[in-house]
Amino acid sequence: MIEQGTTVHHDFAIRSLTVTNRQEISPGFVRITVSGPELAGFVSTGATDHSKLFFADPATGTLTVPTVTPEGIKRPEHGTVISRDYTPRVFRDATEGSDAELDFDFLLHGEAGPASAWAAAATLGSTLVVGGPRGSREVPKGATRFILAADETALPALARWIESIPEGVDIISFVQLSNDFDAAYLEPAHVHRAKVIWLSKEVGSLERAIRNVGPMGDDTFVWAAGEATSLVPIRRYLRNELGLPKNQYKVDGYWKQGEPGRDHHLPIDPTDPED
Ligand SMILES: Cc1cc2nc3c(=O)[nH]c(=O)nc-3n(C[C@H](O)[C@H](O)[C@H](O)COP(=O)(O)OP(=O)(O)OC[C@H]3O[C@@H](n4cnc5c(N)ncnc54)[C@H](O)[C@@H]3O)c2cc1C
Structure with missing residues (x-):
């Protein structure tokens, strides 16, 4: 739990x-x-x-x-x-x-x-x-696996997650980049520790990667952050298809295409806000 x-x-x-x-x-x-x-x-x-x-x-x-x-x-x-x-x-x-x-x-x-x-x-x-x-919120307790998904804006937070998760706890990470050269942002030790898989900005690549992880038990925590609209299907998958309770995921819209200065506290999916 x-x-x-x-x-x-x-x-x-x-x-x-x-x-x-x-x-x-x-x-x-x-x-x-x-x-x-x-x-x-x-x-x-x-x-x-x-x-x-x-x-x-x-x-x-x-x-x-x-x-x-x-x-x-x-x-x-x-x-x-x-x-x-x-x-x-x-x-x-x-x-x-x-x-x-x-x-x-x-x-x-x-x-x-x-x-x-x-x-x-x-x-x-x-x-x-x-x-x-x-x-400051501490890392969730009791997880034996973290799945971390980010675009460029969430790379600084991703690096902090990797540094905060206790040793021995499994991490799988997916990072979507517009330009391959920004993979240099993460230190090799971070890439190794968090098993980072680099993805293109192709629509749906992050969602596909998360789906391919397969079933998630009650020991997995998922964090995904990046462009708000592109995260909607990921949140729907975690929340509605897998039925993960909210203590097992956090999906955070760090920016929104065409919406300057968007407040990240707004629901990314207004048709299905967080309870
Ligand atoms: C909790 C949190 C932590 C964040 N941490 C970081 C961080 O450490 N480093 C970081 O770089 N960003 C971070 N961001 C994202 C950053 O706040 C947004 O990208 C923000 O919109 C940038 O402000 P701006 O004034 O440059 O552009 P805005 O004035 O907000 O936007 C101008 C235009 O640029 C577009 N735009 C905004 N961001 C991007 C982008 N990344 N790529 C392409 N177009 C974009 C907008 O859609 C808009 O059309 C974080 C966001 C949140 C919510």
Whole structure:
């Protein structure tokens, strides 16, 4: 029997940080490292943790950020708040002689999105405003097998899953890529540990791969994240055909084709929302 991992809540903070490094980790991915005094107290221990990153309104060039008050989060009266969810990839606490640092890995998908455009242009000294994470959920307990499915946007979270799942627990992973060269995003040790199978962006390839795994007992947990619409058949298969209870799967729409800044809390399949 699988149990949801415990969620640890964090005090919500909005931090203004400075870019201290940028590194191309594959042709499609840039790792942006941020640092600064406001990073003190940052915590992120869960594989699916996410921070809200705030970006300037492309129409006005103005960065509008909410404030955290004792009464809650306050939106400013003027300006448009533009935020996107990103996975804190690695947090390195301060040590004697080095400041705390936090890495975010951005898929560069073009100039149309404020986040992708910002990451493409960010240089040392650029400012990045980071909200949260609000909490961290531990890996589900009791699973003897994890099936992980991701597109590029979910690769940072996939890497965190692989690092969080206890040794000895079986992992099978499917990753859908538009460009083969982005397979370089994952370290060989991750690819080996999680038995990563690379798939093309051909419609239905992720669903077929998951179907080919065959029957899933009550010891298997499935996580799938990526483009929301393409995940609908996968969720239907897990939930309706296999009848997995919700403690055995999590399907998360990380972005939606043609829908800028989509809220991932919205159901990916509005005809069949989560109970
Ligand atoms: C919990 C969570 C964690 C995430 N972690 C990461 C992460 O670590 N790294 C990361 O790169 N992304 C991550 N994402 C996805 C990221 O938030 C979205 O891709 C987001 O839409 C990017 O914002 P944007 O401003 O660049 O584009 P938007 O303004 O949101 O979109 C502009 C246009 O680009 C399209 N678009 C958006 N994303 C993509 C894409 N990946 N490929 C092609 N077209 C796209 C949209 O459909 C829209 O038409 C995460 C999402 C969630 C919900």
